[in-house]
Amino acid sequence: MRNLQLILLALCVALGVVWIFIAQNWIFLNLFPGILVGPGLKLDDYLQTGSSPAFSVFWGGCITALLIWISVTWSARPVSSSQTRAMQPMWWLAASILVVFGWLCLGWFTIFQWQVTGTSALPGYSSYPVPAGGWLLLMGFVMLDVILLFWLPTLLASPRTYRLVVPGAVTLLGSR
Incomplete structure (x- = not known):
């Protein structure tokens, strides 16, 4: 990996940490409190026991997928362009799985953990x-997070x- 790519990858991961663990909660608290608050719900409580743990687990999934992608692409030596193009469905599958995983994390920490434990x-x-x-907002943030935590780092690294596998890489960075 080139030095610039390593620096950009490290910067993306650092920005992802700040985004998930600080900025996103600030946005929820200050810009969208009325959308996320249900009857009798304190937004701070939901962020501490619902949203934040869900997005933390989701962040771990995105980092894992990113590391897998980097290890596969940096160790593979394609012989032809068709082998390279064959990786494009794999990229889209990984991104789609991450979106579904994020939604499942939100569902687990917002709904199912309370039903499984029998607490209220x-x-x-x-x-x-x-x-x-609120659900639409949270689901939208999952898709935004996949863009910030998976697409952007794979684009840069x-x-x-x-380069042709990651959507938008040639348009944004060129083919060379």
């Missing part, structure tokens, strides 16, 4: 009462032979 986040509820608009 709020009296009369078996999950956090996040309104429909993929070797030249796999």
